[in-house]
Amino acid sequence: MSTNASNNSPTRPSPNPFERQAPIPGVKHVLLVGSGKGGVGKSTIAANLAVALKSEGLKVGLLDADVYGPSLPRMFGALNQRLAISDAGKLQPLVRHGLCLMSIGFVVDENKALVWRGPMLFKAIEQFLRDVVWGELDVLVVDLPPGTGDVVLTLAQKVPVSGAVVVCTPQNIALVDAMKAVDMFDQVKVPVLGVVENMAYLEQPSVGGADPVRIQLFPKGNLDGYIETKGLSKLGQVAFEPRIGLSSEAGLPILVSEPESPMAENFRQMARKLILLLK
Ligand SMILES: Nc1ncnc2c1ncn2[C@@H]1O[C@H](COP(=O)(O)OP(=O)(O)OP(=O)(O)O)[C@@H](O)[C@H]1O
Ligand SMILES: [Mg+2]
Numbered sequence: 001m002s003t004n005a006s007n008n009s010p011t012r013p014s015p016n017p018f019e020r021q022a023p024i025p026g027v028k029h030v031l032l033v034g035s036g037k038g039g040v041g042k043s044t045i046a047a048n049l050a051v052a053l054k055s056e057g058l059k060v061g062l063l064d065a066d067v068y069g070p071s072l073p074r075m076f077g078a079l080n081q082r083l084a085i086s087d088a089g090k091l092q093p094l095v096r097h098g099l100c101l102m103s104i105g106f107v108v109d110e111n112k113a114l115v116w117r118g119p120m121l122f123k124a125i126e127q128f129l130r131d132v133v134w135g136e137l138d139v140l141v142v143d144l145p146p147g148t149g150d151v152v153l154t155l156a157q158k159v160p161v162s163g164a165v166v167v168c169t170p171q172n173i174a175l176v177d178a179m180k181a182v183d184m185f186d187q188v189k190v191p192v193l194g195v196v197e198n199m200a201y202l203e204q205p206s207v208g209g210a211d212p213v214r215i216q217l218f219p220k221g222n223l224d225g226y227i228e229t230k231g232l233s234k235l236g237q238v239a240f241e242p243r244i245g246l247s248s249e250a251g252l253p254i255l256v257s258e259p260e261s262p263m264a265e266n267f268r269q270m271a272r273k274l275i276l277l278l279k
Pocket of ligand 2: 066144
């Protein structure tokens with residue numbers, strides 16, 4: 001008798017991987033930030049949304065789930081930092097600007113993680129969730145790696161996920177990958193709470209009292225049409241702003257370096273929308 005036949009018998013239904021989900025103690029919401037496409041600004045948006053959620057009064061953690069290309073250590077000025085171990089043998093996240101941070105870059109040499117095989121990656125994700133002292137958090141924001149697949153599936157199978165934010169740049173070539181990401185979230189039953197259009201335009205400062213001019217850096221594709229057809233909501237637009245990149249390079253999210261700027265207020269507005277959607 002084949003094993004498959006016995007697995008399919010009515011007395012032994014095939015296991016539903018999502019039944020093995022267990023909440024992270026103390027963590028109310030897990031929020032994924034992803035896109036499918038690389039380099040569209042997932043980490044930038046995740047980091048600034050996390051700081052914005054914190055400035056709206058929430059307790060926030062930020063998990064860098066990009067094991068092969070961690071960005072968080074550099075973006076938070078924490079390169080080569082190592083984590084303390086609690087008495088119970090768990091990792092204490094790094095605290096920066098009031099956020100609890102976790103990245104593979106705080107645990108192993110970045111170059112070592114680059115040659116990990118799949119099972120080590122899954123183990124690392126599991127440990128990020130269970131072996132870190134996250135404490136009481138309203139939201140754990142997860143910065144996803146590019147691509148559809150493994151990491152999201154692992155996360156969605158292990159913990160209940162409240163929702164996802166999809167980051168996309170305006171052009172159709174990025175939209176194609178964002179659509180795949182939306183499909184992937186649908187498949188693992190993670191609701192897409194909203195879409196952020198990053199690098200939507202470049203604003204030239206006004207000269208002599210004239211209105212500022214918006215330059216379309218990337219060709220405008222059908223992102224808005226897609227959002228409407230799918231019944232998704234657009235959380236907001238983020239301009240291409242060299243100060244955002246410079247600030248990240250210097251180890252400070254723009255919300256920390258320029259909290260009073262319109263850029264920061266834009267992120268806080270998106271955070272307020274998210275808070276309503278998470279309730
Ligand atoms: N709105 C923006 N204005 C200017 N620069 C930006 C903006 N958003 C992101 N960047 C810059 O673009 C680069 C890529 O951003 P980021 O690392 O956040 O993308 P990513 O999608 O996380 O990439 P990866 O797929 O490698 O994880 C970085 O140098 C970042 O500083
Ligand atoms: Mg990234």
